[in-house]
Amino acid sequence: MINFNIPPYTGKETEYIKKAIENHKICGDGIFTKKCSEWLEENFHITKALLTTSCTHATEMAAILLNIKEGDEVIMPSYTFVSTADAFVTRGAKVVFVDIRPDTMNLDETLIEEAITEKTKVIVPVHYAGVSCEMDTIMQIAKKYNLAVVEDAAQAMMSTYKGKALGTIGDFGCISFHETKNYSMGEGGAIFIRDANDIERAEIIREKGTNRSKFFRGQIDKYTWVNVGSSYLPSDMNAAYLYAQLEIAEEINQNRLNSWNLYYKLLTPLEKEGKIALPIVPNECKQNGQWKVRFRFC
């Protein structure tokens, strides 16, 4: 039997969770949550990374940050996980599906322009199996029509496009740390924020619409409700689990790639016989072996 996925486990998770508990502060934004955010910001050169309760919630936060409302249109690939659409549909938006490219199975950038209308607000590229969409073209289109870009980088932790970490190219990037992904905190995710002007509102949305983050930094002496929001903070125990994996992120990535390469090699004869098609990774993309191998039957 071939396992669908074996979640990563480093052996340090229990020690770190114990530390989180001993700190007597296992709610959100504790020591390990901060360590994880800093790791992501430093390694991926992103202005701000906030841990969330899931990638779905990270995408919901992006939708709130972009003031998505009833009647707005959001362009995304027809081939993706349900969350990409859910996050915008819950804000009342209309999802406009665009077909995928046969090679990378990602959003076909040549079909985006014809799907744009006066109501279009956002393009959501999904980096399927950790292989990047054609981001230069997508960013150019977004600029031309004044649209936002939210990268669904749920599967793309550690992958790059022209040397840039996926999730850091658009206005917002959403990562998943669900157990089926390459790095896990059980349930969880992160939102990457490119523009420093969006940080304060993102913190408010993530903290039930309050300015509690500012309060904890000592910038104000009382906290209060200021705007719409929800509760998107994960427990510090989950962050502790994740941090054990971030510490050896490169090793985990290499291990994934080794498995991927082995499958690729062993399946190559079947491709030569015309029975299956193996994944194509464009030269400018570095992938992360998210699915050990991804192939289509011909």
Ligand SMILES: *Cc1c(COP(=O)(O)O)cnc(C)c1O
């Ligand atoms: C896994 C996944 C999600 C959802 O991630 P959660 O952390 O479970 O919310 C969203 N989009 C894609 C493409 C995914 O693969």
